[in-house]
Amino acid sequence: MASRLIPFREDPIHPSEPTPVTITFDGQPLSGVAGQSIAGVIMANERLGFRRTSVHDAPRGVFCGIGVCFDCLVVVDGVEDVRACQRRASDGDTVTTQHHHGPEGEGS
Amino acid sequence: MTQVLIIGAGPAGLAAAQSARRAGAEVILLDSSDSLGGQYWRHLPESRPARKEAMLHHGWARFQSLATELVSDPGCEIISRAHVWAIETGERPTVHAVIGESDGRDRKRISFHPTALIIATGAYDRTLPFPGWDLPGVFTAGAAQALAKGERLAVGQRVVVAGAGPFLLPVTQSLAAAGSRVVAVLEANRAIPLMRGWLPKAWQLLPAASKGLELAGYAAGHIRHRIPYLLGRTVIAANGTTAVESVTTARLDRDWVPIPGTEKTIPVDAVCVSHSFTPRLELALAAGCQLTPDRFVQVDRRQETTIPGVFAAGEVTGIGGVDLSLAEGSIAGRYAAGASGTNPTLERKRAVFSGFAARIEAAHGIRGGWPAWLTESTTICRCEEVSYGSLCATSQTTDSSSLRSLKLSTRAGLGICQGRICGRTIEDLLARQTPGGALTDGSVSDRRPIAIPIRMGELASPPEAHSEHPPTPAKTSAVAQRLHEREHHD
Numbered sequence: 001m002a003s004r005l006i007p008f009r010e011d012p013i014h015p016s017e018p019t020p021v022t023i024t025f026d027g028q029p030l031s032g033v034a035g036q037s038i039a040g041v042i043m044a045n046e047r048l049g050f051r052r053t054s055v056h057d058a059p060r061g062v063f064c065g066i067g068v069c070f071d072c073l074v075v076v077d078g079v080e081d082v083r084a085c086q087r088r089a090s091d092g093d094t095v096t097t098q099h100h101h102g103p104e105g106e107g108s
Numbered sequence: 109m110t111q112v113l114i115i116g117a118g119p120a121g122l123a124a125a126q127s128a129r130r131a132g133a134e135v136i137l138l139d140s141s142d143s144l145g146g147q148y149w150r151h152l153p154e155s156r157p158a159r160k161e162a163m164l165h166h167g168w169a170r171f172q173s174l175a176t177e178l179v180s181d182p183g184c185e186i187i188s189r190a191h192v193w194a195i196e197t198g199e200r201p202t203v204h205a206v207i208g209e210s211d212g213r214d215r216k217r218i219s220f221h222p223t224a225l226i227i228a229t230g231a232y233d234r235t236l237p238f239p240g241w242d243l244p245g246v247f248t249a250g251a252a253q254a255l256a257k258g259e260r261l262a263v264g265q266r267v268v269v270a271g272a273g274p275f276l277l278p279v280t281q282s283l284a285a286a287g288s289r290v291v292a293v294l295e296a297n298r299a300i301p302l303m304r305g306w307l308p309k310a311w312q313l314l315p316a317a318s319k320g321l322e323l324a325g326y327a328a329g330h331i332r333h334r335i336p337y338l339l340g341r342t343v344i345a346a347n348g349t350t351a352v353e354s355v356t357t358a359r360l361d362r363d364w365v366p367i368p369g370t371e372k373t374i375p376v377d378a379v380c381v382s383h384s385f386t387p388r389l390e391l392a393l394a395a396g397c398q399l400t401p402d403r404f405v406q407v408d409r410r411q412e413t414t415i416p417g418v419f420a421a422g423e424v425t426g427i428g429g430v431d432l433s434l435a436e437g438s439i440a441g442r443y444a445a446g447a448s449g450t451n452p453t454l455e456r457k458r459a460v461f462s463g464f465a466a467r468i469e470a471a472h473g474i475r476g477g478w479p480a481w482l483t484e485s486t487t488i489c490r491c492e493e494v495s496y497g498s499l500c501a502t503s504q505t506t507d508s509s510s511l512r513s514l515k516l517s518t519r520a521g522l523g524i525c526q527g528r529i530c531g532r533t534i535e536d537l538l539a540r541q542t543p544g545g546a547l548t549d550g551s552v553s554d555r556r557p558i559a560i561p562i563r564m565g566e567l568a569s570p571p572e573a574h575s576e577h578p579p580t581p582a583k584t585s586a587v588a589q590r591l592h593e594r595e596h597h598d
Contacts, residue, residue: 013164033259043255049244066251
């Protein structure tokens with residue numbers, strides 16, 4: 001699948017040994033490395049879609065990666081509208097996808 | 109004492125901080141992230157240092173010396189995770205920030221009242237829309253770069269890099285070094301405009317030899333990884349259902365109109381596309397600064413904007429690369445600190461590298477024929493999900509030539525990104541729909557009175573003045589310690 005974290009032993013820049021972190025994304029535990037963004041942890045676990053849009057219910061993922069586009073919004077520990085690319089993952093973070101129906105949307 | 113506040117800790121902001129300190133001012137350096145270096149020197153977090161970080165960067169030694177000097181200097185207060193959301197100007201500028209995690213809750217509100225302000229907020233990728241550009245797996249080139257440098261994540265296994273400009277090269281290099289197979293790099297401009305931009309009076313480039321070396325390094329990387337670099341071709345569609353599975357590419361004419369019959373489909377699991385850059389102008393506009401005709405912050409010889417006491421440096425004043433940003437930052441820092449006289453060496457450097465900026469624009473600038481690759485259903489505004497067809501239909505129905513009213517009637521540019529991604533594109537597309545070919549109300553999509561979204565609870569809480577907010581020496585010294593350790597690893 002698409003995104004992949006370079007295993008630190010293979011990395012030519014020789015990073016120090018990583019500290020593992022675990023977050024949950026929609027209930028599923030995902031493992032990552034301390035210092036990674038929530039976006040990076042989700043992507044490295046083969047999940048490209050972060051949310052679905054209000055009008056067309058279309059999948060969206062990371063686009064700009066630097067906090068400009070707001071496409072990677074997620075809910076972190078109950079707080080909505082968090083840019084996953086701008087937030088470092090902390091061990092135990094509970095992350096869920098967010099989906100808002102627009103004014104013309106149906107249902108809850 | 110003169111107090112200089114700098115917004116942005118990329119190359120321009122760091123150089124400005126150093127030079128303002130050396131000119132005797134007290135400095136406060138704000139950045140929204142938790143580390144120094146900006147996007148250009150984006151690196152693994154301090155908690156996970158890499159022994160050979162320098163491999164991923166140009167000028168890493170310069171970064172380390174700037175950062176080490178500033179971090180260990182008690183006269184420079186570095187406040188990270190500072191999100192500036194408004195600026196007011198009066199006798200002195202007032203800068204409003206919230207301090208804490210990005211998009212967090214209950215962050216501390218602080219107001220600063222510096223003697224002088226330096227805006228070094230940089231720029232971000234401008235990606236033109238194309239069918240499928242909203243699918244997961246389509247990234248800006250900057251996203252691929254940030255994830256590769258900042259956390260060692262390769263965005264895809266089989267990747268096409270497309271768009272325009274020299275920035276495609278370092279992104280490709282980062283991807284290849286992260287283990288991605290870059291199938292092709294597509295530069296939209298053809299050989300003739302590229303030569304027209306780069307070749308005239310090529311001797312003028314000689315003093316900018318370091319820039320040449322940087323580009324040559326990327327070219328060598330391409331040869332080593334056998335990555336084809338194709339001119340006059342681009343990605344005109346990304347295809348897939350829940351994520352990108354392939355891209356359609358086509359040859360372009362000189363005006364960027366796709367040439368029928370030249371389409372090719374390439375299977376990929378990621379595509380990185382950037383056509384240009386957009387300067388981050390909202391804070392400069394909030395401060396009242398005027399823009400140049402090509403929509404950068406207008407500055408004088410001293411890097412001072414049209415608002416006295418407010419300076420600007422780096423890509424917010426023009427896209428010219430790291431050397432120009434460093435020179436501009438150094439000049440801005442001196443004058444913001446109240447220094448008089450001139451520094452001919454710095455000014456010569458700035459002149460040399462600003463020549464580069466003009467060449468990049470001439471060689472790689474966006475050409476007017478690109479909307480030919482749009483379809484009726486192509487998303488233009490990603491946040492509000494406004495399609496090209498609906499944008500055109502609504503603007504024709506209302507028969508308006510005012511950007512403000514067209515944004516309200518089409519909803520394009522009104523979403524949570526505040527028009528950062530589509531703003532300039534909708535201005536371009538809407539202008540083409542009006543009878544005179546131009547929008548007439550004089551408004552620009554770069555104006556954002558609240559520069560970043562903050563939470564209502566934070567807005568309701570009273571701000572603290574900066575002097576009541578003690579610096580955090582413990583944190584600063586931890587950063588200093590890390591930098592020190594890194595230096596001795598190398």
